[in-house]
Amino acid sequence: MLLQLKDEISSGSAEDYLHRLFERIERSRLNAFTTLAKESALEMAREFDARHWGGALAGIPIAIKDNICTKGIETTCSSRILKGFIPPYDAHVIERLRAEGAIIIGKTNMDEFAMGTSTETSCFGPTRNPWDLERVPGGSSGGSAAAVAANEAPCALGSDTGGSVRCPASFCGTVGLKPTYGLVSRYGLIAYANSLEQIGPITKTVEDAALLLDVIAGHDPRDSTSVASEKNYLSSIGGEIRGIRIGVPEEYFGEGVDPGVERAVWDAVSVLDDLGASWRKISLPHTKYALPAYYIIAMSEASSNLARFDGLRYGLRVGEDRDWHTTFSEIRAMGFGKETKRRILLGTYALSAGYYGKYYLKALKVRTLIKRDFEHALKEVDIIASPTMPFPAFRIGERITDPLSLYMSDVFTVPINLAGIPAISVPCGFSDGLPVGLQLMARPFDEALLLRVASAYEQSTPYHLRSPEVV
Amino acid sequence: MDDVIIGLEIHVQLNRLRSKMFCGCSTSYHDAPPNTHTCPVCLGLPGSLPVINRRAVEFGIKVALALNCSIAEETMFYRKNYYYPDLPKGFQISQYDYPLATGGYVLIKGDDGQERRIRITRVHMEEDPGRLVHAGTIDKARYTLVDYNRCGMPLLEVVTEPDLRSPKEARQFLDKLRTILEYLDVFDGNLEGSLRVDSNISLAGGDRVEVKNISSHKGVEKALSYEITRQRNLKRRGIEVVQETRHYDELRGVTVSIRTKEEAHDYRYFPEMDLVPLRIADWVPRIRAELPELPDAKRERFREQYGITDDHAKSLTSDIKVADFYEWVAARADPKLAAVWIADVLKGELNYRDLTIESFKRESMLEIVRMLSEKEITDEIAVTLIRTILDRGGSPREIVESMGLKRADDDYVVRAVREAVADSQEAVRDYLSGNARAINYIVGQVMKRTKGRADPSVAHKLVKEEIERQIC
Structure with a gap:
């Protein structure tokens, strides 16, 4: 779709296209955006219409999750504490997008500091699911997925710490890719849990995700954990998947999984089977420990990553300045939302003397076990298939008051982040009229195969062609 | 002073490096206006990431080798978490488990004149925080300014075993350390804040007191002497020394309590996942070969x-x-x-x-x-x-x-001697009557006449000869 759009914009007018897009966004009730970069985007569009520069994404508008630094465009992580923060620099992925000619149209809503599964913890208010405005779009990259699903942006970037790209992709019926840890530079991504997160594309099709990944992947000397990539993802899709071995983990089905979701995923497995792939049941025995391990690691890292927000150099400043401790305590008390505070407190506790070994170190050990589960499984199969989320989008307000039940919904996405492997969510049907996502996982840095299988599945099914009737 | 037990933690700024510990900012900020040597990384702006300065690690290994330490096979960085306005990330990237090096020693001349071996516990790397400038004293300032130029400077922390027995030995140790650092060309000790010392002091049987903020190798002797006297006085009055952290006030030359054992920080050390562990074992042979x-x-x-x-x-x-x-x-x-x-x-x-x-x-x-x-x-x-x-x-x-300072030729000196002897007959008589020291006066006269160009021992000999010649 993006390749078509690129031709369309090149032969038509980027400015006209953008005008229509902004009109749509401004009429929308979704609340998908936190900041619109209307002026700079239109200016760029006019320039593009005049000069027609090249590049893999020449003239393509894109929406960016609000935790990715954009030079000159306010970047808030949907938190009061960062209101007014205008980064003086671009994240690596933004530099790459600009270099390939993309036009940034605005920043998308998210759970505060990416801490959530529903985009309800945003200080800008919740984003709505375009398939049912009373429901959440998933999170934390809910704004990005909702915008793409509702055609408010042809593509978007999100970030995935424990499912934050795949969950909203699943809830909104879009494609969402979490690349292998290290494939995409995190330079300029405002950290929530730095050992777990990756930036990933949210798009209408697998092909579009491959196109975006080609642009954003690759080594960046400013991120020591980033590695070089082959950059051939777009060309790797479209091939056969005959003989590919699919594993279906038994731990990802059963109790707590919506029957409609289960049915849709099994249907997907038989589609893959029809395409010549073979499948078998596998076991990822440590899955049940993934959730607590994930939350301990993520919260511990968050408690340290979010320590820098003291209002001293940027962001929120409240009341009168008093002594250092009083002032920064007040700013943090006012600036952070409830869920963010909860995670900072729990993380601080987990790292404290006397508890470190009991929680953090133990969680690291579990992480190793989870990683090993996947290593073993991916020796015998090439791809693992599961539901992305145990259920379709829930109602706004339904779970937000019960953090534990909200955390439970990440049960199929967090193991992937602990293991660092790549995973993608593709639309695989509907349950009671709400989109269901199929999660596919692959070996580290084998995005080429992952995208090939996902695309083969997608091209044999109609789900990606359906759009919600919104607004 | 046999009962004095001192251990030191020395922070050395590796200021001969060109760039900071985790970013490309220049290290020559000492004469620059505040906050001009900064970037998103050392300012800890949201989204920025650190990258290890390889050269800094090489410098660290160099120092550790010179201190006879064993270098780790693999080293890694940790986060030390605490809130302070000079620390823009809310944590300092430091080391904890897996430090750069452990177990070395330095030889110094002990107070008894004997050579003493001061053991080094560990050597690790970290980043310097920014610099606070208080409007007034630390406890009464109306406001405080922050300069982040120093933030992210590569620091090496050298920790000794409690092997030092007096403030003088501590001074000796620091002098020796400084000499070694300058030999290695990793450090310019003349720059402000380049060497900072924290010290642990106890009297045998008593609790340990940490004294922070000793900012010069000269200050260390004064600070430690003060602290020892304080502890001795307490002991004499039957008051127990309590474990605490004290701040050295250089201007007043005293130490003041800043926190007790109960108020000790929990730094919640945990691995810095933005940096990958470094395998440094393979670097060591080359660095060792290049040691001066x-x-x-x-x-x-x-x-x-x-x-x-x-x-x-x-x-x-x-x-x-x-x-x-x-x-x-x-x-x-x-x-x-x-x-x-x-x-x-x-x-x-x-x-x-x-x-x-x-x-x-x-x-x-x-x-x-x-x-x-x-x-x-x-x-x-x-x-x-x-x-x-x-x-x-x-x-x-x-x-x-x-x-005209050239050593006078002999004729010139002989002439001066003759004249001096002739003009100092009173001294000659004294000399002859047994006052041997009277001759010094005459030699002085010779030096005066020759404006110091005569060799005093030669002049002495000639004066004696001239007097003896006169008697004959």
């Missing part, structure tokens, strides 16, 4: 190669620049004479004027040593030359010519 000759080895060699005393060798090697200066002169003139004149005279005159060896041209020293060994000038004149050059400049030859 260190002070102890040089001192030994000077003694052997130039046949000079151990005191001279030690004095000449306590500063790499003095050692290089000496070797240059010693290669071209009498090495023993050069050692005496550089170690005993030149260094003293420099110290007196608070100057460094750079203020004196090695060519001038060579000229002076040569003139001395050729007996062209006297010792007195040589001293005059050194002083004149330091105070007014010029070359030895020029000064000798213009001031």
